[in-house]
Amino acid sequence: MSAPVIFDRSREEIEEEANGDVFDIEIGVSDPEKVGDGMNAYMAYRVTTKTSLSMFSKSEFSVKRRFSDFLGLHSKLASKYLHVGYIVPPAPEKSIVGMTKVKVGKEDSSSTEFVEKRRAALERYLQRTVKHPTLLQDPDLRQFLESSELPRAVNTQALSGAGILRMVNKAADAVNKMTIKMNESDAWFEEKQQQFENLDQQLRKLHASVEALVCHRKELSANTAAFAKSAAMLGNSEDHTALSRALSQLAEVEEKIDQLHQEQAFADFYMFSELLSDYIRLIAAVKGVFDHRMKCWQKWEDAQITLLKKRETEAKMMVANKPDKIQQAKNEIREWEAKVQQGERDFEQISKTIRKEVGRFEKQRVKDFKTVIIKYLESLVQTQQQLIKYWEAFLPEAKAIA
Amino acid sequence: MEEHLEAGKESKPSSMSPDLQGDSSLQVEISDAVSERDKVKFTVQTKSCVPHFARTEFSVVRHHEEFIWLHNAYVENEEYAGLIIPPAPPRPDFEASREKLQKLGEGDSSITREELAKMKEELEAEYLAIFKKTVAMHEVFLQRLAAHPTLRRDHNFFVFLEYGQDLSVRGKNRKELLGGFLRNIVKSADEALITGMSGLKEVDDFFEHERTFLLEYHTRIRDACLRADRVMHSHKCLADDYIPISAALSSLGTQEVNQLKTSFLKLAELFERLRKLEGRVASDEDLKLSDMLRYYLRDSQAAKVRGGPRADLRAGATREGGQVGKGRGPGILCPCRPQDLLYRRLRALADYENANKTLDKARTRNREVRTAESHQQLCCQRFERLSDSAKQELMDFRSRRVSSFRKNLIELAELELKHAKASTLLLRNTLVILKGEP
Numbered sequence: 001m002s003a004p005v006i007f008d009r010s011r012e013e014i015e016e017e018a019n020g021d022v023f024d025i026e027i028g029v030s031d032p033e034k035v036g037d038g039m040n041a042y043m044a045y046r047v048t049t050k051t052s053l054s055m056f057s058k059s060e061f062s063v064k065r066r067f068s069d070f071l072g073l074h075s076k077l078a079s080k081y082l083h084v085g086y087i088v089p090p091a092p093e094k095s096i097v098g099m100t101k102v103k104v105g106k107e108d109s110s111s112t113e114f115v116e117k118r119r120a121a122l123e124r125y126l127q128r129t130v131k132h133p134t135l136l137q138d139p140d141l142r143q144f145l146e147s148s149e150l151p152r153a154v155n156t157q158a159l160s161g162a163g164i165l166r167m168v169n170k171a172a173d174a175v176n177k178m179t180i181k182m183n184e185s186d187a188w189f190e191e192k193q194q195q196f197e198n199l200d201q202q203l204r205k206l207h208a209s210v211e212a213l214v215c216h217r218k219e220l221s222a223n224t225a226a227f228a229k230s231a232a233m234l235g236n237s238e239d240h241t242a243l244s245r246a247l248s249q250l251a252e253v254e255e256k257i258d259q260l261h262q263e264q265a266f267a268d269f270y271m272f273s274e275l276l277s278d279y280i281r282l283i284a285a286v287k288g289v290f291d292h293r294m295k296c297w298q299k300w301e302d303a304q305i306t307l308l309k310k311r312e313t314e315a316k317m318m319v320a321n322k323p324d325k326i327q328q329a330k331n332e333i334r335e336w337e338a339k340v341q342q343g344e345r346d347f348e349q350i351s352k353t354i355r356k357e358v359g360r361f362e363k364q365r366v367k368d369f370k371t372v373i374i375k376y377l378e379s380l381v382q383t384q385q386q387l388i389k390y391w392e393a394f395l396p397e398a399k400a401i402a
Numbered sequence: 403m404e405e406h407l408e409a410g411k412e413s414k415p416s417s418m419s420p421d422l423q424g425d426s427s428l429q430v431e432i433s434d435a436v437s438e439r440d441k442v443k444f445t446v447q448t449k450s451c452v453p454h455f456a457r458t459e460f461s462v463v464r465h466h467e468e469f470i471w472l473h474n475a476y477v478e479n480e481e482y483a484g485l486i487i488p489p490a491p492p493r494p495d496f497e498a499s500r501e502k503l504q505k506l507g508e509g510d511s512s513i514t515r516e517e518l519a520k521m522k523e524e525l526e527a528e529y530l531a532i533f534k535k536t537v538a539m540h541e542v543f544l545q546r547l548a549a550h551p552t553l554r555r556d557h558n559f560f561v562f563l564e565y566g567q568d569l570s571v572r573g574k575n576r577k578e579l580l581g582g583f584l585r586n587i588v589k590s591a592d593e594a595l596i597t598g599m600s601g602l603k604e605v606d607d608f609f610e611h612e613r614t615f616l617l618e619y620h621t622r623i624r625d626a627c628l629r630a631d632r633v634m635h636s637h638k639c640l641a642d643d644y645i646p647i648s649a650a651l652s653s654l655g656t657q658e659v660n661q662l663k664t665s666f667l668k669l670a671e672l673f674e675r676l677r678k679l680e681g682r683v684a685s686d687e688d689l690k691l692s693d694m695l696r697y698y699l700r701d702s703q704a705a706k707v708r709g710g711p712r713a714d715l716r717a718g719a720t721r722e723g724g725q726v727g728k729g730r731g732p733g734i735l736c737p738c739r740p741q742d743l744l745y746r747r748l749r750a751l752a753d754y755e756n757a758n759k760t761l762d763k764a765r766t767r768n769r770e771v772r773t774a775e776s777h778q779q780l781c782c783q784r785f786e787r788l789s790d791s792a793k794q795e796l797m798d799f800r801s802r803r804v805s806s807f808r809k810n811l812i813e814l815a816e817l818e819l820k821h822a823k824a825s826t827l828l829l830r831n832t833l834v835i836l837k838g839e840p
Contacts, residue, residue: 198657206650213643220636227629234622239615240804246811366662373665374836377672381829387822391815398811401804 025051025130027145029123032115034102035066041103042066045119047126049145055137061146067094069150070122076140077129082285083292085353087361088135089128090281092121120270124278131364186351192358193290200283207276214268221261228254242401249397253390260383267379275372279365286361293350300343307336427451430548430563432541433461437533441465442494444540448563455564466493468562468569469540475558476547483746484791485553486799488546489700491539499529517649520674524642524681531685535693606789612796613744620702627695634692637684644677665836672832676825683821690814698803747792750785757781 031046048062074091081088098114130136144150184190228251235247314329427450434445447461473490476482503525506518513521547553562569648670655666757778764774 195657195659199654202650202654202657206647206654209643209646209650213640213647216636216639216643220633220640223629223632223636227626227633230622230626230629234619234626237615237619237622240800243804243807246807250811362660366660369662370665370836373669374833377829377833377836381826381833384822384826384829388819388826391818391822395812395815395819398808398815401808401811 025049025053025136027123027126027130029119029126032119039100039103042068043099043102043115043118045122047145055142056146063146063148063150065144065150067099067118067122068152069144070125072150072152073129073140073144074125077135077138080138080140081135082288083295085289085293085350085357086132086134087282087285087289087357089125089132090285091125092118093281117274120274121278124274128278128282132360188355189290189293189351193287196283196286196290200280200287203276203280203283207273207280210268210273210276214265214273217261217265217268221258221265224254224258224261228252228258240401246397246401249394253394256390257387260386264379264383267376271372271376271379275368279368282361286358289354289357293347293354296343296347296350300340300347303336303339303343307333307340310336428548428554430541430544432537432544435533435537437494437496442533442536444537446544446563454560460564462563462566464562464569466491466540469543471569472547472558472562473543476553476556479556482553484743484788484795485550486701486743486795487553488543488550489697491536491543494533494536496529496532499525499532503529513646514649514653516652517645520645520649521642524645527681531688535689608793609744609747609789616702616744620699623695623699623702627692627699630687630692630695634684634688637680637687641677641680641684644673644680648673648677668832668835672828675828679821679825679828683818686814686817686821690810690817694806694810698806701799701803743792743795747785747788750781750788754778754781754785 026049028048028050029045030048033044033046035042035044044064044066046062047065048060049056050060052059071091071094074088078088095114095118098111098118101111102115129141135141231247231254232251235244235251238244238247310329310332314326314333317325317329429449431447432444433447436443442465444464445461446464447459448455449459451458470490473487476487503522506521506525547556547559553559651666651670651673655663655670658666757774757780761771761774761778764771
């Protein structure tokens with residue numbers, strides 16, 4: 001019988017536990033509140049965490065965060081984890097137009113809609129981030145969730161200098177991507193990349209169609225409301241009493257149906273459409289991770305080439321018999337041998353990480369889609385059942401016309 | 403496109419079928435219809451024991467213009483001045499569908515073959531629906547005539563039903579169209595004058611009420627009709643949206659290698675079926691609600707005598723087969739409308755009043771008293787006859803309207819229920835399968 005081995009909870013162990021679906025942390029984003037006036041105004045959101053994980057000091061706590069805080073968090077996480085192969089969930093997109101309307105104080109339905117859309121997106125963003133076992137360990141994430149005060153994330157301001165710099169970097173990256181010709185030794189990566197490329201295209205198509213659906217359902221709702229009004233007016237003009245009453249009842253039914261359509265359009269959007277747009281952006285992050293692997297490979301490849309050159313130089317120096325140059329060459333060779341080894345290790349590590357990440361991502365994707373599809377279909381059932389209720393109530397009224 | 407419609411095989415949209423009083427001495431129906439290029443040819447079948455006819459069962463082929471000819475013949479007949487002539491059926495209009503089909507044929511590379519096939523299917527169904535509707539409209543027109551005790555005995559009607567050859571009616575040429583147009587303007591102006599005339603009081607509360615009622619009713623039913631059309635149109639768009647959604651889900655499903663494969667494929671199937679259901683909801687709303695409203699809109703169509711040119715009825719634009727231009731212009735009166743019936747009665751009343759005045763003058767001057775007397779008698783009789791038949795007609799109109807609304811609203815509710823239940827079943831079945839998956 002061996003003595004029980006006691007060791008600190010390693011990162012691996014926590015990740016294993018995480019994969020076992022015991023994920024006791026829930027994030028809510030709520031209570032959007034406008035702070036300040038005019039163009040300097042912003043929306044503050046309440047971020048509430050409920051958890052039994054021991055790494056947090058309390059089991060329930062909340063803080064106030066603004067949109068740029070979320071962007072800042074993502075920026076930090078991305079800079080730490082993306083280039084080593086972790087799929088970091090992307091933050092919701094900025095919208096200058098949407099936000100301006102809110103700042104200017106337009107209290108209309110479109111700005112309320114915009115705020116709600118953003119709130120929901122922020123919530124989903126955090127939920128996805130904390131579900132990632134590695135990211136959950138990150139101190140920046142913990143600080144985001146727990147600290148009452150957060151240093152203002154400056155680099156995320158729209159059109160700031162840093163922003164422009166980032167745009168330029170992205171462009172340079174794109175050019176690089178095109179020129180890297182990697183010797184893919186592992187077919188798995190090529191396969192997966194192709195798979196994600198296809199998935200991306202299909203999701204975009206589906207998303208566009210669902211957006212059209214949402215639009216038409218909203219139109220249907222508006223038209224139904226208009227019809228309800230004119231049916232009521234018609235009922236008023238009608239001098240036959242029973243018919244008049246039936247027409248008023250019809251107007252009421254149509255009004256209720258208008259409500260139904262609105263709620264369904266809501267479900268169409270928040271369940272179906274937003275899921276698709278989230279995944280379109282997630283897949284962009286996945287593609288990014290594959291690109292980083294390519295760059296990593298490039299770095300390793302470059303190191304190997306440089307090492308070769310250094311060896312050639314050494315050989316040349318040997319022939320020319322320049323002892324001090326030979327020493328320098330030997331030093332450089334050692335330096336680059338280390339770099340080559342590091343490059344190889346890095347490449348293997350990122351490849352390993354990506355394999356695991358993609359596995360986790362796919363599992364999560366299946367779960368997400370299945371859950372949402374079921375929820376969405378249930379919303380459709382709900383609508384149909386309400387329709388049945390309304391028309392069943394109306395039928396006797398129509399029959400009562402004598 | 404050759405299109406054949408066999409009576410009895412398809413369920414004809416019968417939202418407009420009048421309540422025939424079980425009088426079987428004259429039964430008319432459209433037993434077949436063929437769409438050829440620009441014309442639709444209707445086979446009108448008559449079953450009758452009326453002694454006038456040579457046989458008890460016979461049919462003829464008629465095209466749209468001949469229906470219009472018949473309608474005009476009634477309208478221009480002074481004898482029927484006190485009656486409501488059923489509105490003429492609208493011209494068959496496949497323009498919109500044809501355009502859409504053409505556009506589809508021109509091809510759009512971003513649509514897959516399956517999607518294209520489905521869209522074509524949709525369009526063909528739409529075309530068929532319009533076709534069925536136009537047949538129904540023509541049939542209802544004839545059936546109302548056959549059901550009316552006075553109108554069914556008209557000689558032109560007999561000719562229409564029996565005469566084997568082409569009636570060789572041409573649509574009205576421009577001069578006649580213009581003539582008709584002008585005549586109507588004169589009539590509206592006349593009515594404005596009559597009703598504005600001081601001293602001419604409406605003697606009967608019933609008619610006063612009807613007049614006010616019809617004016618308001620017409621405006622409101624027109625609004626309701628326009629808006630019902632928009633609802634129907636939105637529903638159609640919604641149904642059409644399901645096509646690309648289903649196609650995209652199908653592609654997704656085929657490409658997936660994991661458990662989502664079945665989910666996506668099942669969803670694709672679901673949306674395809676939902677599309678058909680939504681499409682049916684749209685077309686039923688069209689038939690039971692929109693069409694019914696449109697029919698009574700035309701039936702109650704009142705001239706906007708005071709309001710000026712507002713007669714542009716886009717939805718269900720009543721192209722009154724040649725009589726009026728595009729329905730535009732100051733206060734167009736259509737002679738078959740209840741409103742116009744009221745006008746004719748008022749005209750008769752005015753004539754009667756004038757005749758009275760003339761008689762008074764004649765008596766004072768003691769000249770041509772006899773002529774004045776007989777003229778006044780005539781006017782009085784005409785007025786009273788008109789009033790009586792008008793009253794009857796208006797009451798009939800009302801009861802027809804009420805029973806038609808009742809029938810259609812009941813059928814609408816029943817159909818909505820049917821489709822909602824079918825959708826629920828479909829959705830629930832899919833949910834069971836999806837939830838059952840590991």
